[in-house]
Amino acid sequence: MAEGLEFALRYPFCESAKSALAGMDLSERIVDLAVERLLKALKGDKSAKMLLHDSDRKEEIASFAAARMILGHLRNSYLTNAFAVNESKRVRDCLDKDDERTVDAVAAQFGIATANEGRKLTVALPTYLRYSTRNPHYRLINRRLVRGRVEINYEEKKRLIEEAVKKHMESVPLVKDPPDMIKAAGARLVAELPKTESRVLGTVKAGDHPPCVMRLLDEMNKHTNLPHQARLYLATYFLAIGTSEDEINRMFSMLPDYSEKITRYQVGHIRKKGYNVASCATVMTYGLCCAVCRIGSPLNWHSLDDSRKNAIRERGAGGGGAP
Ligand code: SF4
Structure with missing residues (x-):
């Protein structure tokens, strides 16, 4: 496949895409296509469209750049992560269909240069370490090193490219003051993000949990990643009030960097070790902490009567409270 419009369409992060778009301005149509692209990413849909005209192809290429602008404006890690995963898988499908010359052209964008060593390929060690996955198959202990280079096969080379694309998509530059149409598109997308209510907050009413927990649940509802301490706190709290490990796993699945395997292991570990719920002071x-409950432990929330809970909530969850 020649490095023309078709190449830029499949690999819109490549330099040739920039030249294909020279002189094109952002338009409502391109932004709509970008929203469509991002919504497809949320559904895991990596299907390609049939585009007959060059003008349609150029708009589709531009939609990639517009999607990145929207992500750079929103800074929503769940959406960025979904986009990175979907685009890297879409690219992998394209690499599987394309010839070696095209694969090499994409690899070159990320500095992935392979050399032929007999019937095998080798890649520089730093490049390998940068783009190999965490899969044990890719651990160096399971690899043959040839003069400081790592032996790989052609399939593994495409896997390295897929990972490089994902990493590239994950690092979206901040877009501080985008055009209004990008801001409006961002607002439309946020409204489309799946809501936690269907999974964990569906049965949660205001006052069911202390303000600090409700605030963290709200963060999850917005698919914002939580720091380690917040996850540990939520896991110990929900285990202590009798929530099942399955339900806690479902709750954490709203986080953009959710990994079922890691979460199941960690929640199980916390339960087995019997970690205590942190005190309000901790x-x-x-x-x-975001309210002044004066209850010593978040667990004591459940022994308060409704009027006391309401009074605390009405005082507001504005600032850090006191135990
Ligand atoms: S005082 Fe305790 S229960 Fe209330 S918000 Fe702070 S940490 Fe949570």
Whole structure:
């Protein structure tokens, strides 16, 4: 496949895409296509469109850049992560269909240069370390090193490219003051993000949990990643009030960097070790306290009567409280 419009369409992050778009301005149509592209990413849909005209192809290429602008403006890690995963898988499908010359052209964008060593390929060690996945198959202990280079096969070379694309998509530059149409597109997308209610907050009413917990659940509802201490706190709290490990896993699945395997292991580990729920004083040191409940432990929330809970909530969850 020649490095023309078709190449730029399949690999819109490549330099040739920039030249294909020279002189093109952002338009409502391109932004709509970008929103469509991002919504497809949320559904895991990596299908390609049939585009007959060069003008349609150029708009589709531009939609990639517009999607990145929207992500750079929103800074929503769930959406960025979904986009990175979907685009890297889409690229992998294209690489599987394309010839070696095209694969090499894409690899070159990320500095992935392979050399032929007999019937095998080798890649420089730093490049390998940068783009190989965490899969044990890719551990260096399971690899043959040839004069400081790592032996790989052609399939593994495409896997390195897929990972490089994902990493590239994950690092979206901040877009501080985008055009209004990008801001409006961002607002439309946020409204489309799946809501936690269907999974964990569906049965949660205001006042069911202390303000600090409700605030963290709200963060999850917005698919914002939580720091380690917040996850540990939530896991110990929900285990302590009798929530099942499955339900806690479902709750954490709203986080953009969710990994079922890691979460199941960690929640199971916390339960087995019997970690205590942090006191309010400790929660405050984590920077997670947001009200003045004066109850000593977040678990004591459940022994308060409704009028006391309402009074605390009405005082507001504005700033860090006191135990
Ligand atoms: S005082 Fe305790 S229960 Fe209330 S918000 Fe702070 S940490 Fe949570």
